Amino acid sequence: MRQQKTRNFCIIAHIDHGKSTLADRLLEMTGALSEREMDVQVLDTMELERERGITIKAQAVRLVYKYKDGEEYILNLIDTPGHVDFTYEVSKSLAACEGALLVVDASQGIQAQTLANLYLALEQNLEIIPVINKIDLPGARPDWVKKQIEEVIGLDAEDAPLISAKNGIGIEAVLDSIIEKIPPPIGSDEAPLRALIFDSFYDNYRGVIAYIRVKEGTIKPGDRIMIMSNGKEFEVTDVGVFRPFLSPVQELRAGDVGYISAGIKSVRDTRVGDTITHANRPAGESLPGYKHMQPMVYCGIYPAEGAKYEDLREALEKLQLNDASLVFEPETSVALGFGFRCGFLGLLHMEIVQERLEREYDLDLVTTAPSVIYRVKKSNGELVEVSNPTNLPPPVEMEYIEEPKVSVQIISPNEYVGAIMELCQERRGEYKHMEYIESTRVLITYEMPLNEIIYDFFDALKSRTRGYASFDYEYIGYKKSDLVKLDILLSGEAVDALSTIVHKDKAYARGRAIAQKLKEVIPRQLFEVPIQAAIGNKIIARETIKALRKDVLAKCYGGDITRKRKLLEKQKEGKKRMRQIGSVEVPQEAFMAVLKIN
């Protein structure tokens, strides 16, 4: 009975197509929030999420809607992250639902980035309801969009609600079609408990709050539960739902979406995708598809001022409380001093962490170029993993190096196939497969080294396909590769923080490019500074920063001494942010400069 009156759904949309605004309207319409409580875009809670217009963490909210049959329905909206770094998290949020709203902008039509998530939703057998938004804008072409949805995705869009989330038009039709089209959850209340964790966060008072979707069984306070991947047991102290603020209920049953707290001390114990069951009556099998996500990308993070090292550690520890995918360990660099080697799910995750450290913890950071983890078989038979290029053993001590490979899927209009293939070849991609998923769209599969896509692959793909290609990747394992360590020397001294691992065939071009880039970024010094790129002892590229010849103000502006002093103060500020490497002063951008090379 209760299940018949429940619908669990999420919203899939391209950035700017109005996902958050629609979510807000749904909350408003169902009275989940009073107008006073309505802050714009309630679900995107992090400042960063709002600014970037993306969702980083999943959120959930429970709506109560009175349908035209006079009955009250419970609609659980689960908001999903929207980036390739978080594909796994997205798939788990989707797995907590039976249906999804596919929001498409009436003037722009389907955009490439929507597709990857849409296909994820289809994989989970979700019922998809197309919703056409922004119909009140000039240039809205709802019929064209409907046709597009039918042709591209093969969904029937005839009855798609035409709405304006911004102006509250057509919201009721959306609510009605959720009830009419999305199937109610199934699963027995009586079966052994199986609840899917789709997110969790750490609360200072209650410990971990895990967001769950109960698939089977019932969970209530006092229950002894077990996390199925690690066998850890806890006692449930609290269960509840999202109204949207956490509010306790007596129990959660099969089909419900809610949260539990159980005195759990670390989000590491409640990883996304894991299954919660009862300790005394465990389920036979956990829910499918749990993966322990390992960091894919590493970089060094250093405080700009050495004295802030402890502050950085504290900040990382705090972020880790809420981010099970973030790992870090102390490391030392000759150039940068004390810092941490941090591991991330992907580049966006890395950027987000860096930005949060800088913004929420007010830290000034120097970061090194990202690297993947290499596996090295040493001549003495030992196997080592290298996440910091500096630590790569010398060539004579290595038998071989392996690097992580991924299978890359790109969906794009067929006119860009040539450009995409060219890009993938440049990035050492190995062509695997291409198929037409409809008359004008293709799915291209390449096998590529992860280190070729962590820099700027997505940006390059977007620019070469005018934003129409979507891209996703899947880790497939390690393969041997002809890799070398490329060192950079300033005034003859190797700068550890600038070392990178590159494919041998690309080393020369890259060495030259880095040297040229550094020449642009490093200001002239009192003496000439040679920049060299080297593989082992062999110099493969050289540039010279000429000595500073002139750094003097011609005159004192009619007695305006203050202006001159202020100019010097500004110059001094700039100098303070430089890193002293040997006798060379290097600006912080230099350490990221190796990234910005095509």
Added chain:
Amino acid sequence: MHSIGLYIHFPFCLRKCNYCDFPSFQGMDEWITPYINALCRELQEWKGKLTDYRVQTIYLGGGTPTLIPAEQIAYVLNLCTSIFHVEDDAEITIEANPGTVSKEQLSVLKDSGVNRLSIGLQAWQERHLKTLGRIHRNKDLLYSVDFARDAGLYNISIDVMFGLPGQTVDEWLETLYRVCMLGIEHVSTYSLKVEEGTLLYTWLNRGLISLPTQEEDRSMYYRGRDYLHQHGLEQYEISNFAVPGRECIHNLIYWNNGEYIGFGSGAHSFFNKERFSNYKGIKKYIDAVMTGSKRTEFRERIDEVNERFETIMLGLRLVKGISKKSFMERFGRDIYYYYGEAIKKLEEKNLLIDDGRQIRLTTRGMDVQNTVLLEFMGLN
């Protein structure tokens, strides 16, 4: 009795130069008389406030002060003499552009006390004058100098610039040759600095002009320095050269971090441990003075840390540098007490020398004075 310098600003020009970011305006001529009135009122407000001071220099700068009728200038100078204690042999300079002065005008100025003329030539070659937006022709310089001599002015300075877009070393030396031929007493050589907000800045950003490299700029600087030296003009400051004894006393006040009061729009002062400046806009300035409301747009108290730094910053512009004795007298402690570490470090890098009495920059140190000064910053 202390010494002090007066600066009087005249913000009027026939045409604004393309490199100029000074408070000076073209097409404002109808404001000249109201401006002079305001200026006189401002001067009068200082009556009785400088009783302990002897005015050592008066500098009439601009803009183009010679656009102002000589009688009005004479009136202003007379007013100064009646209000302040102006020394009999005070250096009184007026700035002029070639072609803006007549013989009669200069005679009137000379009679009113002006004894030094500073002419802004900038470059000899017509193409550079055009780029810079100068409206005079090079031969105007010859007339102007002749007029000045005829009027009895025997202390003449000429401003020239190097590092101009597309300028060659030969062109630069030709400019200096023309200047030296005139047998003048003082030359200022400024390396062009393209300031934000000027026409040159826009052109530079659009790639319409390009500046010489640092290497080319320095080569002009060195060649120019040698050339002037050969012609009896000795360098006494980063950008200034003079026949010995004819150094600009007014500018020396700045470089010795002495006190000066600026009158007129946008004029800067350093007085009683405070730096302040008047509104830059002509109308705003006139309005403020005439209504007796606040006329400073900037005011900063100079604490001792800043005063010490500014003393270094300015003093190291001079070829002879900073006198250790004067420093000690001014701040009560040896210069090494405050800056010993910086001085030693810079000496090691051959950027600075302590010759026993003076701390001064080496020739290399002069080229990178800013870099040198950074070492003195943040120290007490």
